[in-house]
Amino acid sequence: MDLRIRSFEEYQQKYAESVSNPEGFWDEIAKTFHWQKPYDTVCEWDFEGPDIKWFKGGKVNITENALDRHLEQRGNKLALIWEPNDPKERFVRLTYRELHEKVCEFANALKAQGIEKGDRIVIYMPMVPELTIAVLACARIGAVHSVVFAGFSAHAMADRINDAQAKMVITADGLNRGAKQVPLKRVVDEALQSCDSIERVIVFNCLDWSPNMAEGRDIWWHEAIDGMPKECPAEEMDAEDMLFILYTSGSTGKPKGVVHTHGGYMVYTAYSFQNVFQCGESDIYWCTADVGWITGHSYIVYGPLISGATTLMFEGVPTYPDPGRFWQVCDKHGVNQFYTAPTAIRALMAYGEDHVLSYSLDSLKVLGTVGEPINEEAWKWYHIHVGKERCPIVDTWWQTETGGIMISGLGDLSPMKPAHAGYPLPGIQPVLLDQEGKEIKENGVEGYLCIKHPWPSIIRTTYGDHERCRTTYFSHYKGHYFTGDGAKRDENGMYRIIGRVDDVINVSGHRFGTAEIENAVNACSIVVESAVVGYPHEIKGQGIYAYVVCDTFPDDLETARAEIVETVVEQIGKIAKPEKIQFVTGLPKTRSGKIMRRILRKIAEGEPDKLGDISTLLDPEVVADIVKGAL
Numbered sequence: 001m002d003l004r005i006r007s008f009e010e011y012q013q014k015y016a017e018s019v020s021n022p023e024g025f026w027d028e029i030a031k032t033f034h035w036q037k038p039y040d041t042v043c044e045w046d047f048e049g050p051d052i053k054w055f056k057g058g059k060v061n062i063t064e065n066a067l068d069r070h071l072e073q074r075g076n077k078l079a080l081i082w083e084p085n086d087p088k089e090r091f092v093r094l095t096y097r098e099l100h101e102k103v104c105e106f107a108n109a110l111k112a113q114g115i116e117k118g119d120r121i122v123i124y125m126p127m128v129p130e131l132t133i134a135v136l137a138c139a140r141i142g143a144v145h146s147v148v149f150a151g152f153s154a155h156a157m158a159d160r161i162n163d164a165q166a167k168m169v170i171t172a173d174g175l176n177r178g179a180k181q182v183p184l185k186r187v188v189d190e191a192l193q194s195c196d197s198i199e200r201v202i203v204f205n206c207l208d209w210s211p212n213m214a215e216g217r218d219i220w221w222h223e224a225i226d227g228m229p230k231e232c233p234a235e236e237m238d239a240e241d242m243l244f245i246l247y248t249s250g251s252t253g254k255p256k257g258v259v260h261t262h263g264g265y266m267v268y269t270a271y272s273f274q275n276v277f278q279c280g281e282s283d284i285y286w287c288t289a290d291v292g293w294i295t296g297h298s299y300i301v302y303g304p305l306i307s308g309a310t311t312l313m314f315e316g317v318p319t320y321p322d323p324g325r326f327w328q329v330c331d332k333h334g335v336n337q338f339y340t341a342p343t344a345i346r347a348l349m350a351y352g353e354d355h356v357l358s359y360s361l362d363s364l365k366v367l368g369t370v371g372e373p374i375n376e377e378a379w380k381w382y383h384i385h386v387g388k389e390r391c392p393i394v395d396t397w398w399q400t401e402t403g404g405i406m407i408s409g410l411g412d413l414s415p416m417k418p419a420h421a422g423y424p425l426p427g428i429q430p431v432l433l434d435q436e437g438k439e440i441k442e443n444g445v446e447g448y449l450c451i452k453h454p455w456p457s458i459i460r461t462t463y464g465d466h467e468r469c470r471t472t473y474f475s476h477y478k479g480h481y482f483t484g485d486g487a488k489r490d491e492n493g494m495y496r497i498i499g500r501v502d503d504v505i506n507v508s509g510h511r512f513g514t515a516e517i518e519n520a521v522n523a524c525s526i527v528v529e530s531a532v533v534g535y536p537h538e539i540k541g542q543g544i545y546a547y548v549v550c551d552t553f554p555d556d557l558e559t560a561r562a563e564i565v566e567t568v569v570e571q572i573g574k575i576a577k578p579e580k581i582q583f584v585t586g587l588p589k590t591r592s593g594k595i596m597r598r599i600l601r602k603i604a605e606g607e608p609d610k611l612g613d614i615s616t617l618l619d620p621e622v623v624a625d626i627v628k629g630a631l
């Protein structure tokens, strides 16, 4: 099924149709998928609950659409290309038929290990084909996967396992990342000391290490699949049955489990994939994200495979063995669509263009970015040196909660403007609201970005706590889904995302709540309290700046900093390390005891002259001290 729009005029027409008749619009698209039983209604919704149902009554399994449906015509087409960390190692290619077999085989292994429909499985894996296989195998039998990015610490993993009450962990002995190897199984073992729900751990042998294998609990992947049949019927799922939980940070201390479902997520990831990337039948598509994040779920695994595309999966990092690696891989495999993060572009920019210029990059047709606003300088570098001013750049705005790309150009069809995500996809109805929650209808304005009508892959709930879903996303502005982002709309109606308006920091495209990092900092024994804010960082977009009060002001600042960093790494992982730690004697607070982050943010941004009115503070003196000691 080719769901591609072919011109900007057609986009405008489809868009208008999707607004005037959303159900008719999505029905046309959804009908082209394989349903075990057709749905009764297209969409029933109420943003108050929220209670949102797409394709109610329909029976479907997303893996039948991602695998079985292609076997007849695309059985021998490449589904997955895997490029290893080390360019000298052999790459792997799997056809749709081979991937189907491997998924079925592992799905049977999961069943043999006691997994049943509805069970939750935490996946903590390197970027190897088995990660994709594990994800699809869960979906095949109706188990709910929850992938935890392999950079998270034991503590963070244990939180997620406990919240999901997962029954199994799928992991590996360790992983390759550039010149380093990182143990994974050891982290799992540590996490499991504080988890009661796990009955089994399946361990994929990635590095030929000999990790500890707990008798009766742990089993090797190759042993688990031994003798398993390569056929496994796809479990019949309700369209609204849970497909996965993915934990993401919000403005409170505890990450929340975003829930997506089989039917709606399937339809939207495929539709958005095909239209944004304009991926043709013989194209090779590469998204450099990790499957541990939503981008990997939707645009390495599900969107491309449901569309019958060839998706490339990369184990390594952009700078290993040298900063030309991305471009070497593009030439090696003839990549046509390349999708990455602004932070990676900025990091590579810093090494100079020689690394790009030594590759032809002739095969590239469409470039994409995701995860954070892209600054004009990085946009231009990407456009000129990578795209040779020939490839359109699709700046895709979306979120874990939206499941798929919401605002973006469509390949070379749409007008393009640096740093602007552009126009909404058909079916997506963004609005900008003012402080009072009133819709700002004109163009050339700025406001809070909300969506006023559901789309098939909208978040359904936050696992185990529906009220949290309601208060976080549906209660700020009645009748709207609130994104947490601020945006501008230019004279032509193109959107430009400015960034978060809540207490979320975006570090290298990864989301952290300030409260989440504060909790981690506060777990350090020398810390009394702390306040964390983001500040502009040349490569990472935002860096983490922590203001810390200790029981006694540390004599040795470096040792104290190291201690705090170590605690954060233990609590969350290396990805959440504060860049700057300033020791202070007190934090600016209102009389009611609320920390004035606005002031701390201005100081961190290097604008202490723009603090505004501080006279209402409990102790205005403290601000002068903080400004003096700013890093």
Ligand code: WTA
Residues within 6 Å of the ligand: 248, 293, 294, 295, 369, 370, 371, 372, 373, 374, 395, 396, 397, 398, 399, 400, 401, 421, 483, 484, 485, 497, 498, 499, 500, 506, 509, 510, 511
């Ligand atoms: C930000 C990643 C500007 C935004 C898919 C959003 C972006 C958060 C863009 C979601 C973009 C994502 N331009 N900002 N193209 N894409 N963001 O859940 O603040 O990891 O709310 O999903 O990233 O991050 P998440």
